[in-house]
Amino acid sequence: MARAALPAAQSPQGVGQGLPGRALFALLRGKVVTAVMITAMRRFFVGTWAGRLLVGASFLAFLGLGGTFVGMGGLGGDMGAPDAVIKVGKAAITAPELGQAIVRQVNYMRNQGAPLSALGAPAMRVQLANSALRQLILGLEVRRVAKGAGFLLGDGAIREAVMAMPEFKGADGRFDPARMNALLERSHLSHADLVKETSTAMLMGSIMAGMEDSATLPESLVAPVLRHYGLRVVVELARLPQQAPASVPAPAEGELERLYDNHKDDFRRPEYRHARIVIMTKETVGKTITVPEKTLRAIYDERKRDYNVPTTRSLALVNFPASDGQAANDLARAWRAKSATSAALNGAGLEGFARPYKGAVPVVLDDARQEDLPDAQLAQQLFKAPVGQVVGPVKTAAGWSVFRASHAAPPHVVTFEQARPKILDEVRTAQAEPALREHVAALQEAVASSTALDKVPADIGAVAASGEIDHEGRMEDGHIAPLPGSAALRRAIVRQIFSQGPGQPPAVIITPGGEAFAVLVDATTPSAPRSFEQARPAVLEAWQRQGQRHAQNERATALYLLARQGRLRQGASTMPASVGTYKAGVVFSRLARPPYPARVVEAAMALPVGHATMIEDDGAYWVLRATARPAMEAVDEEALRARLVARLNAGLHEDLLETLGLGYTREKPPTHFNPALFASTSRAALGQAGLPPAP
Template sequence: MLRGIHKASRNWLGKAVMGVVMGLLVISFAVWGIGDIFRGASSRSVAKVGHTEISIDLFRMSFNDRVQQLSRQVGRPVSPDQARAIGLDRQLLGQMIAEAALDERSRQLGLAVSDAEVARRITEDPTFRGPAGQFDRQRFEQLIRSAGYTEPRFVAEQRRGLLRQQIVGSITADVQAPKAAAEALHRYQSEQRSLEYIVLDRDHAGQVPAPTPEELAKYYEDHKLTFRAPEYRKLVILALTPDETARSVEISAEDVRKAFEAQKARYATPERRRVEQIVFPNADEAAKAAEKLTAGTSFQALAAERGLSEKDVDLGVMAKSDFVDPAIGDAAFALQQGVPSAVVNGRFGPVILRVAAIEPATAKSLPEVEGQIRQELALNRAKETLGTVRDKIEDELASGLRVDEVAKKLGLTVRVIDAVDRSGRDPDGKAIEGLPAGVDIVGSAFNSDVGVENESVTIPGGGYAWFDVAAVTRARDRSLDEVKDRVEARWRDEQVAKLLDTSTKEIVEKVKSGTPLAEVAAAHKLEVKTVAGLTRNAGEAAVSAKAIAEAFSTPKDAVGSAEGANATERVIFRVTDITVPPFDAASAQTKQLSDRVRAAIGEDLFAQYIGRLQDDLGVTINQAGINQALGVTANNQ
């Protein structure tokens, strides 16, 4: 939990939104485990902690933000219903209640953070630094605005976060990790096992006779749900995006020329130089070094005399504008390649420079960038007209037209998907491609129906989408004739698995009775393989994850078995060696393990503290307010 806190606080948005909060699942247990006795929050809030109320609007906004964050993390749209199904609403409310409890306690304790300290934390955040490495106010305002913050709200969030940190630190700062716990964790993680093993695949199962019609029919009846056809929906989708709109925007050659002339510097690369620099502590030493260079000492030899490696003196390839110190930049770009400079009095002391390589300036011509400029101009104009086209579409839909009728009237293109299931696949099981990115059109369609007017969907990055459900094909049981090949293939796989289980059991018993694995393998025309140094978290390994897990439950010299890479493969193994690297209390690995143990202990202490704090302050939850915030009705609760 505390690891999550520290990780979240590394970026500015995590600091602002999360503050210093506890693990969601632990805290939601503290809240929801006794939810039945918490009632009575006002109708304007979802919960009340002491004298602090969590408003319906704040909870709704926070929940929507979390759903969007989750969608970005998993790389596909997540609907509110899906988020609720995995408990995101409970986790969020648990976190917000815990934050409110910490805020209440900080007020009770009279904790405070000065304006100067809040300002220092913000201005020292690397996220808000500009190209020169200093706090950039314009960048700061742009970033917090893009995240939905005003400056006062952001500063207030930072202040609350710092106050929470004071409480967290007072509870967890002095937690120590017992050596025995770190040693046990070391043994568990570092233990290595070596195996000799054989693999049985479906070729070793022998012949599986074709099923009789009666066997196939019975198997189908017993597993009918497996072969059931899901519900499909026919969708008509109208997507309005800048990229799509830009294709119909005409850009003249004169417009392209003007844009090129106005942004010529953008298409030019300035001269860049690989610069080497030796810095001296004072002018006297710099002057003596310059004399040595004049007498014939090479720049590399001079650097070596001062104990500097090639890496120490190399500033990298830089344009003149990249230099923080203009005096150094001017001097570097006045030098000939390979010729050391005289002493240059830089901002950080006297230096001697050498240019190791020069990359000449380049400039692209109009024909080279014409296509790029034309596309950018079209895209910018498309963005400008997007709102107007959207309003026209909304007006036409409000008049009673269907999505396809609106598209035809306005000269737009719709996409018709004849059949898609809830998972976004067609009847052949293939994923439907080319749907608007970042939104769950399919999920929304399955929450709608034929003839229902649907709200437009905002596409991340700019754009809108509208859809109609044109038809619904209800889920049904497929007949045996429709899925006969699939039913038989599944039946055969199960028969193969049963035969392999029988063979595996016989081989294991033989090895247990004393027959060497190599002898058994030879009798079955199998190759004995070996693998060494397996760990519990081996990841990609010669044997399957199930075999590794089983091997770590098997004593040395004992035999075991497990499923292989798939259901029609078996691994039979013998553990030939078990080793554990020595425990070094001073090693970096041990420090990491101790940190993990300490974090886990601190996590438990903090969870207990939050639970007691909530009891002391009193927590009330308004389920009706939660339902209102999430748009949950009695039918979909």
């Protein structure tokens, strides 16, 4: 059964946040690991109330309809329905049922933080639609098999199961119909859907009774995974960027000419293309959004506390019960003496200072307001005391207090007129993404009727630009063209300019991030050789870069030789910060990987203690030496083992379910599939769910 490979950049950072149990189990069996986005779809069914309704019916057969995991929806309509997408026995799945299932699936993924760029990708669009249909089919298969096996469910049993769901219970622990209805509404489910899906889950549970409990993984499979994820390596490392300030000897003219002759293609004048561009981003669309003045004023009023700040003070207090007045006096004397000879006490310093005194309770308040302090009498004294002076003990409602004000800030008021631009930007930013999706359609219509990109309305949030650039997006003067939008958008525009033929009609292209653009290439200047005199500045720059890189390579090699002798720290101690950096005690672990390039991490994890290596990656030379491979603490190892076993067993149980479902669908395969209706329903549902049109 084929599955998409997990990209290297998305490798697990830890067992708790990385691969699910099934994917870990797949590693042991040599399977390809499931993609991260599809993993999120699986978590819908094991981590949410709606998913648990169908946990028994999930992860079953691979039906040949494409896709891997599951969606949600009703459980079939009349076989003779004219809008039937597919049929299973005497039941049919209708287009409205499929559409609702797709919308629910997309909404869940977006609520979990899945970006539109991922959900809108062609492969993911197919996956969302196919998996939704697949789960609807499996629901029908389960009910068919259960009926044939004689499993019957009464209304009372279903009602008890629904009322027992913890997500439907109120604060008092009792079933709350209002809470249930709210959750159903947010999930686009009716009461009938809930009843059908609950009954399906219960039927599947009956069919699967005893199978999961009898299947467990042997220690021979658990131990290698535990060793893999439990490995930790402590490393000292030095990083030397390839381009760093270095004194490069001035080259002779003959050396520059030789560099030019050996690399003439590197110094050619690049091909330039002149293009007209129309760009639409969240920022450009946001500027067209009109926000009513009353909305801005209402937001300002809600934040008045932030915009109207009275006098504030940063305070350090030590409070005592009424019975510990002597301890308060002793602390006050010691604090005054300490303040006269050292810096102010705050945070952990104050806590440590107060610890020896009986009944002492240290408190640190930053930017405190007098009105927020519970003891009005004490608050008055706190705000009258001279800044920097230890005061007390003073009598309070709760006992005694010794305090010191370290800083006082005057009142500060931000008027509505001053706050308005920032509030307006916030509102526009919040509304920009849905507005962008709406405006893209208007841009497509405008571009379709404007072969020269000269009829795009100014009020839809698109901006126009034109100019001549090379394949790196640079203008003739060497500077990057100032196009709006993200770096990814600019790269996409440049790629399109150099892949689109001159005079070819423009078309709107939507990026994975939802941004849109269209280009019209109206002139091309071919690449041409430059004479040495014309290219001399670029040749000199290349010479200097080579010299800097060579110098850094020599420095890194010298450090590597010292690292092999265990003297990396000594060698790096004389290295200027502008040349490189050194760190000791860096812990590399598969549970908490440091923020270093993947090749650096791989090299560090493979190093035996006392061994060193040197690699080139991410524009730098890296010298690493392993200093220790500490074993996991027994408590941590046991916790990791428990998590691994739970996930691995979950994957095994899912395989059992998948195998069982495969048998069901072979016994009674779906029939009368309507691909045209499936495609049109999928497109409409994905658009309704907010995904941009397919490219």
